[in-house]
Amino acid sequence: MSDKDWTVRAESVSKKFGLSLRRSMAHGLRDGLGRLVGAGSDSSLLRDGEFWAVKDISFTLERGQSLGIMGVNGCGKTTLLRILTGIYKPDAGRVMLRGRVGALIAAGAGFSPMLTGRENIYINAALLGLSPREIRSHMDEIVAFSELEQFIDMPVKHYSSGMQVRLGFAVAAVSEPEVLLVDEVLAVGDLNFQKKCYDYLFGLKRKGTSIVLVSHSIGAIWAVCDRGLFMDKGEVKVLGEIERVIRAYDDQNARNAARTRESALPGPGGASELISGTGDVVCDNIKIVAKDGNAAKKELHFKEPFDIVMDVTVHSAIDDLVIRAVLDAAHYRNICTIDSHEQGLLVGRVMPGRYSLRISVPAQNLRPGSYDLNIAAITRHAGLHLFLALKCGNVVVLNPSDKFLYSDPNAVVHFDADFHLDQVSS
Numbered sequence: 001m002s003d004k005d006w007t008v009r010a011e012s013v014s015k016k017f018g019l020s021l022r023r024s025m026a027h028g029l030r031d032g033l034g035r036l037v038g039a040g041s042d043s044s045l046l047r048d049g050e051f052w053a054v055k056d057i058s059f060t061l062e063r064g065q066s067l068g069i070m071g072v073n074g075c076g077k078t079t080l081l082r083i084l085t086g087i088y089k090p091d092a093g094r095v096m097l098r099g100r101v102g103a104l105i106a107a108g109a110g111f112s113p114m115l116t117g118r119e120n121i122y123i124n125a126a127l128l129g130l131s132p133r134e135i136r137s138h139m140d141e142i143v144a145f146s147e148l149e150q151f152i153d154m155p156v157k158h159y160s161s162g163m164q165v166r167l168g169f170a171v172a173a174v175s176e177p178e179v180l181l182v183d184e185v186l187a188v189g190d191l192n193f194q195k196k197c198y199d200y201l202f203g204l205k206r207k208g209t210s211i212v213l214v215s216h217s218i219g220a221i222w223a224v225c226d227r228g229l230f231m232d233k234g235e236v237k238v239l240g241e242i243e244r245v246i247r248a249y250d251d252q253n254a255r256n257a258a259r260t261r262e263s264a265l266p267g268p269g270g271a272s273e274l275i276s277g278t279g280d281v282v283c284d285n286i287k288i289v290a291k292d293g294n295a296a297k298k299e300l301h302f303k304e305p306f307d308i309v310m311d312v313t314v315h316s317a318i319d320d321l322v323i324r325a326v327l328d329a330a331h332y333r334n335i336c337t338i339d340s341h342e343q344g345l346l347v348g349r350v351m352p353g354r355y356s357l358r359i360s361v362p363a364q365n366l367r368p369g370s371y372d373l374n375i376a377a378i379t380r381h382a383g384l385h386l387f388l389a390l391k392c393g394n395v396v397v398l399n400p401s402d403k404f405l406y407s408d409p410n411a412v413v414h415f416d417a418d419f420h421l422d423q424v425s426s
């Protein structure tokens with residue numbers, strides 16, 4: 001990239017906040033007094049009760065490139081966007097933007113509630129750098145884009161949040177910015193308007209506008225952006241080509257889901273959420289083991305074989321024992337059953353004693369995500385639960401690098417399939 005091709009540049013940008021208003025006001029007062037006597041404090045250092053909402057973020061965006069910013073709630077996405085828009089001054093580092101900058105950061109942000117939609121269009125378009133003549137020539141287009149013709153001469157304070165987003169997007173889009181900064185706001189609009197906005201974003205992008213999009217919708221980020229920034233606790237976790245960043249974010253989400261499950265499990269060593277049954281059979285030390293034999297590893301590669309191992313104690317003789325392992329996905333229960341009887345292990349009469357059981361799964365087709373394990377011991381004929389342990393294990397299937405580009409997060413099973421595309425007419 002030649003040095004003149006960039007449109008957005010962030011250099012080691014950091015922003016801190018105070019944990020309490022009282023402390024922040026005390027620091028503010030001290031800073032104000034310090035400045036009066038020419039002794040300002042070093043803003044790049046944290047003081048008592050402060051934390052970094054954004055820490056040491058650097059990136060460069062070329063003309064026509066779009067950056068999707070993703071990360072869990074509170075990781076600093078909005079703060080970073082607000083630094084880029086100039087709403088917040090960074091405590092360290094600097095940002096530089098080239099060209100006309102449009103920003104959509106919150107429904108109604110930048111509008112004067114007492115003024116009408118039309119008057120607000122004038123003000124906002126002027127702030128974007130449009131001349132009065134340009135504003136007049138774009139006015140009908142902006143009003144048409146917003147689809148607010150009936151309401152355009154009504155004070156904005158009577159607009160719904162969706163209507164405010166429509167107005168804001170119409171001004172930002174039609175004025176053809178060279179850099180467009182967009183926060184989650186598009187999600188507020190109805191589905192038709194969202195589609196229209198995304199189509200417009202694609203059009204702007206094709207014309208060379210650089211877009212920075214903050215969103216929890218990975219689908220939206222994937223559709224618009226070619227670069228990604230995955231933030232974690234204010235810092236860069238992964239930065240780069242969008243596919244790689246989305247995969248890393250997806251995997252992190254699956255890990256977080258697994259961790260949330262684990263922390264909800266009482267008892268030692270991730271014991272089950274619920275154990276019940278007659279107690280004639282007890283399964284313990286239940287583990288999912290990857291093929292490399294590492295029981296501590298709770299992650300599997302896509303299609304990686306795995307074993308479920310456990311100790312089984314049989315307290316009284318059982319004629320028709322069936323052991324069953326059932327997997328739950330994040331949003332669906334019982335997505336898969338592995339049953340000793342179905343798999344041909346006809347154990348016959350099992351005498352009291354202690355056993356070691358290994359269930360080997362040579363091929364699995366789980367899509368990337370987090371899966372919980374449930375184990376049951378039942379009698380085949382009466383279906384009596386001798387033992388039942390819910391959520392007694394968990395495994396995360398990682399995103400492979402050559403598949404599962406963000407598609408359907410609800411899907412849990414993958415089928416290999418051949419696709420044949422035959423042209424039947426031109």
Ligand SMILES: Nc1ncnc2c1ncn2[C@@H]1O[C@H](COP(=O)(O)OP(=O)(O)OP(=O)(O)O)[C@@H](O)[C@H]1O
Nearest residue numbers: 017018019053071072073074075076077078079080
């Ligand atoms: N004006 C403020 N004063 C104090 N703390 C703030 C302020 N704005 C944000 N924060 C804190 O900074 C951190 C980052 O917030 P930010 O809104 O940037 O996160 P986010 O990633 O956009 O979150 P979300 O996905 O929930 O929108 C949070 O801990 C938040 O509480």
